[in-house]
Amino acid sequence: MLLLPLLPLSAAAAAWAVRGRSSQVFAPSVWRGPSSRRAVALTFDDGPSERTPELLELLARHGAAATFFQCGQNAARLPDLARAVARAGHAIGNHTYSHPGLWLRSAAFIDDEVGRAQRALTEIHSVAPHLFRAPYGVRWPGLAAAQRNHGLTSVMWSTMGRDWMAPAEEIARRLDRGTRPGAIFCLHDGRVLTPNPDLAPLLAALRTALPRWRDAGYEFLTVPALLWGKL
Numbered sequence: 713m714l715l716l717p718l719l720p721l722s723a724a725a726a727a728w729a730v731r732g733r734s735s736q737v738f739a740p741s742v743w744r745g746p747s748s749r750r751a752v753a754l755t756f757d758d759g760p761s762e763r764t765p766e767l768l769e770l771l772a773r774h775g776a777a778a779t780f781f782q783c784g785q786n787a788a789r790l791p792d793l794a795r796a797v798a799r800a801g802h803a804i805g806n807h808t809y810s811h812p813g814l815w816l817r818s819a820a821f822i823d824d825e826v827g828r829a830q831r832a833l834t835e836i837h838s839v840a841p842h843l844f845r846a847p848y849g850v851r852w853p854g855l856a857a858a859q860r861n862h863g864l865t866s867v868m869w870s871t872m873g874r875d876w877m878a879p880a881e882e883i884a885r886r887l888d889r890g891t892r893p894g895a896i897f898c899l900h901d902g903r904v905l906t907p908n909p910d911l912a913p914l915l916a917a918l919r920t921a922l923p924r925w926r927d928a929g930y931e932f933l934t935v936p937a938l939l940w941g942k943l
């Protein structure tokens with residue numbers, strides 16, 4: 713039953729429909745900002761984690777605002793850290809409660825995961841997020857309705873850092889290659905629900921990328937600021 717929407721599509725087309733960064737098949741999503749402004753958006757998923765403060769310190773040193781797609785379960789485990797991210801001037805988005813892949817899931821399951829995260833994050837931050845990022849970038853039937861129900865805009869990315877597995881040099885190369893006005897970079901300050909992840913390769917890559925971006929005249933904007941000019 714759940715596979716029915718994909719039957720008319722080839723395997724490649726089906727994979728793109730579900731995970732393609734610019735796919736709008738199952739849920740409307742944005743994946744890049746306007747190219748008219750020399751600005752990029754750094755986004756960090758799967759947090760907060762015990763290592764998030766090191767990233768916050770690095771971003772602050774370079775005056776960089778970013779967007780953090782927090783898992784409800786991680787924010788509930790580390791509410792003070794979740795709030796520290798927002799207090800530092802970064803935007804907060806919903807990354808589901810427990811980070812399940814949404815493919816083959818029912819509409820009710822998807823709405824429950826998105827809604828539980830929305831309730832947890834709203835309680836912790838005293839404001840409801842309006843941005844959403846799907847775990848693993850998987851959009852599935854039912855997600856569009858869940859986004860509407862909870863007032864969320866889905867944000868994909870123009871460049872994936874693969875920072876959870878790549879060495880610092882490769883992450884830095886990916887950041888470099890993806891640099892253009894309006895770029896949205898997908899990076900991570902957590903590892904799904906695992907406590908205390910190793911962010912050293914990401915932090916090393918950002919230590920070289922942040923000054924290079926700044927020297928090249930790029931601004932670091934939150935996703936709402938990049939897309940809609942909101943601070």
Ligand SMILES: [Zn+2]
Nearest residue numbers: 757758847848
């Ligand atoms: Zn994730």
